[in-house]
Amino acid sequence: MTSSHTVVIGAGPAGLTAAYELTKARQQVTVLEADHAVGGISRTVERDGWRFDIGGHRFFTKVPEVEALWHEILPDDEFLLRPRMSRIFYNGTLFDYPLKAMNALRGLGLREALRCLGSYALAQIRPPQDQSTFEGWVAARFGWRLYRIFFKTYTEKVWGMKATEIQADWAAQRIKNLSLLTAVVRALFPSRNKKDVASLIEEFQYPKLGPGQMWERCRTHVERWGGEVRLGTSAAAVHHAGGRATAVTAKGEHGELRLACDHVISSMPLSTLVHVMEPPAPAPVRAAADGLRYRDFLTVALVVPERFGFPDNWIYIHSPDVSVGRIQNFGSWSPYLVKDGRTCLGLEYFINEGDELWTASDEALVELAKRELEELGLVPAEVVEAGYAVRVQKAYPVYDADYTEHVDTIRAWMAQAVPNVHPVGRNGMHRYNNQDHSMLTAMLTVRNILGEGAHDIWQVNVEEDYHEEQTGKPAVTPPPSGPGTGREAPVHPRRENVA
Secondary structure, three states, X not given: OOOOEEEEEOOOHHHHHHHHHHHHOOOEEEEEXXXXXXXXXXXXXXXXXXXXXXXXXXXXXXOHHHHHHHHHHOOHHHEEXXXXXXXXXXXXXXXXXXXXXXXHHHHHOHHHHHHHHHHHHHHHHOOOOOOOEHHHHHHHHHOHHHHXXXXXXXXXXXXXXXXXXXXXXXXXXXXXXXXXXXXXXXXXXXXXXXXXXXXXXXXXXXXXXXXXXXXXXXXXXXXXXXXXXXXXXXEEEEEEXXXXXXXXXXXXXXXXXXXXXXXEEEOOOHHHXXXXXXXXXXXXXXXXXXXXXXXXXXXEEEEEEHHHOOOOOEEEEOOOOOOOOEXXXXXXXXXXXXXXXXXXXXXXXXXXXXXXXXXXXXXXXXXXXXXXXXXXXXXXXXXXXXXXXXXXXXXXXXXXXXXXHHHHHHHHHHXXXXXOEEEOHHXXXXXXXXXXXXXXXXXXXXXXXXXXXXXXXXXXXXXXOOOOEEOOOOOXXXXXXXXXXXXXXXXXXXXXXXX
């Protein structure tokens, strides 16, 4: 086919996957990345020889094409096979995650366990009236007491708002069809129906030097095949006329450059994409973009003696007394990330750009992290040898009450005004995609550009079961149940006429 020029905005997993697939097909590609490193939130940060995985990225997928691409980009001997483990820290006790009914009930003690079972029974008799929110959706499936212990605090830390303001899409995506009843039945009767019993994925693949190793190597391939990757360069404008995007103005340290193009693949935040359109998008579309919200992210990495590590990849912190939401042990991800005799713990804070933690000095953040580790009883503050802070903008698209309407408004206008502009990935589509699904949206978009089918990337979704569980049934990617992002949540019907 005739070669065309595609401008790819963003050098994260989705953007670089698109560039890789296009250059492999001998298409002209220019990648624009505002940061000075590739990988986006999947990059690996290095400080003084320590490597930090921003957010933690298990390389596990149910999409064969994605797994094949991982090993096409990075040789097999650059991957480790790592044990998978994560737990919840609550009231000084560690609980399995995802929740296992018997483990949770035993850990809570007999009296509290009975209260939780009673609360669950009551929720089945009188389910919450409003299950369109995270709170109602989870309470209907686990009861109010377990909801408040294991779901409310952490979720409100992540999103910075009340659980009644978070849409049930988040719970439906992460928890799926699990409830306390199904968890108990699975625990008591594991062989009753083997096709429906889910077992946790116990191992996952991981690049030796962190996920950034994958994307640094991917950039090398793209450039070797003739593609161009411009770091420290943002997309200042996407020019369009006659129902198509025609050029992108790139802005970097050396000024501006206008790049003519046949297609634009964008993994930049969907709201930002709308605002760089030239001429501007209509007022209702710009208003929809302004209505999309994001949550920012902060990691404080602390170097400690190896004995203060833990076997988990990460631990969820469900204590309202501290601000930290999750703690990584980078040594449990890869021994190549840390140094002999020591490990590095990454304390994760979910924040908003401009708030008190975002603007605090690195030194103040390190001191806060040390205090909170000690307060939790995990690590004495005095044994911490060094600390580093890493901030990430727009790490999580927020699922508030209006986001689907805003996304629909933007999608409808783009389909009519600029059909050759293709949003992909997490921020590009304002969807909380995992890395593998972000990559798949890019792969399918490239196939569309190359004329290899007509794929609806908005149907790319996580499977019916939990994304790190496996069952005897094949993985299925269901189509959306209605307009929007395809993450609408099912609702347990309220029982009527019950005294």
